[in-house]
Amino acid sequence: MDIKAGIIGCGSIAKFRHAPEYRANPYVSEIVFYDRNLERAEELATLFGGSVAKSVDKLLADPEIEVISDCSSNENHHLFSTKALKSGKHVLCEKPISLTIEHANQVVDAQKESGRKLMVDHNQRFTRAHQKAKEIIENKELGNVLTFQTTFGHQGPEYWGVNKTNSTWFFKKDRSGFGVVGDLGIHKLDLIHYLLDDQIEQVSAFQAALDKVDENGEPIEVCDNVVCSLKTNQGRLGTASFSWTYYGQEDNSTIIYCEKGILKIYHNSTYQLEVFTKDGEQINYKLESIQTNDSQTNTGVIDAFIDCVRLDTEPIVSGQDALLSLKVILGVMEAAETNKVVTI
Structure with a gap:
């Protein structure tokens, strides 16, 4: 074909x-x-x-x-x-x-x-470490999920974008819309929905343009850092931080705290998934390293897309899934702008 x-x-x-x-x-x-x-x-x-x-x-x-x-x-x-x-x-x-x-x-x-x-293209769903973590959570190997924390940060889109300058469209409010939240944050919010099979329903947040400047040396029009607190439909509580100012090393990690132990994802470069049980056991999974801006590997997204067309199956990330993540993003922006807790 x-x-x-x-x-x-x-x-x-x-x-x-x-x-x-x-x-x-x-x-x-x-x-x-x-x-x-x-x-x-x-x-x-x-x-x-x-x-x-x-x-x-x-x-x-x-x-x-x-x-x-x-x-x-x-x-x-x-x-x-x-x-x-x-x-x-x-x-x-x-x-x-x-x-x-x-x-x-x-x-x-x-x-x-x-x-x-x-x-x-919410590509975090496709990594083997995230898929294995989802399996462990779904099978209740560590009991129910109680809390979580997730972060995604690197040194900014001007180091990745096509023209490698501060004139990047990511810094323009009318084109990027949400700054670092729409670039990196949305990936992690979608990931929490996916891993927990749950939806974020309440958020509070702080946002700022702490360090980035545009091509004229002015502070950018969108946020370069956001920190938020999240509550899901099922009552799980979590925190999330998204940044374009992690100078030195990218951080794309998530920790899920359960009744009988902890899952650490992309915390350790050797073991992409680490499980620490309540009774002191540690299980390490060596799966595959996550894609970074400096290290491009196959995300599996295109293969999954072609397969769903070829085999007439449902996509791993539907329009409806993307809509739910967008609603959370809009909630995070509103919470940061109004200093209020926002219900999605």
Whole structure:
């Protein structure tokens, strides 16, 4: 089965994640690239042996293209993903699904109307350590989950983005929307939903632009740090911190505290999952190292997306899942801006 893929937006996420993973997938025969900056599309077409579409409409009008990766910037996700679904394409949308509930609903509705697949790239669900942790929690090997803490931070998108400067769109309120929360935080909030099979229902938060400046040397318009407290439907309590100012080493770790022990995920570079039981036993799992900005490995996202199209199965991250994570993000932003506890 030969699947032809289209990529909208040729920034770093397309270059380092989507394009190489499509090329490595045995079922994908060709990639067509579109970017409003034609040179960027041409660069990736050369790099990955694909071709270039001169417009989004031309890309979506190609009857041979079955799947689309929407790698545009946040404010455009709802436009391109909705249009692609309505054109009869299966869509893998970068996170967040959109910047507003209304726009997210447009994408979800387009999926329902079209009957095509929609998956959103909350890629933390795909790591073996997180999947093993979920299995341990589901099987109640350590009893019920009581509390948790999670963090995701690195030195910032200007070190990762396509132009490697402080003019990155991630620092612009109208394009990024939520700063570090929409970039890194949403991954961890989705992960908590996934691991605990539960939903965050109340949040309080602090946010600030502590250190980052834009291309003019002014403090950025969005937050570079957020710390929040979370409560789930089932009454579990947790904390989360997200940062673009972890200078020196990325932190992508989560700890789950249960009745009979503790799960530590991505705390130890040798053992990606460590279990400490109440009676003093320690079990170490050597699975695979997590992907970082400095160390690009296959995320498994594209493979999972192609499999759900090929085998007609449900995506691991649905539009509905992405909508729930977006609601939490909006709650975190509101809590930080109003100094109130917000119910999602």
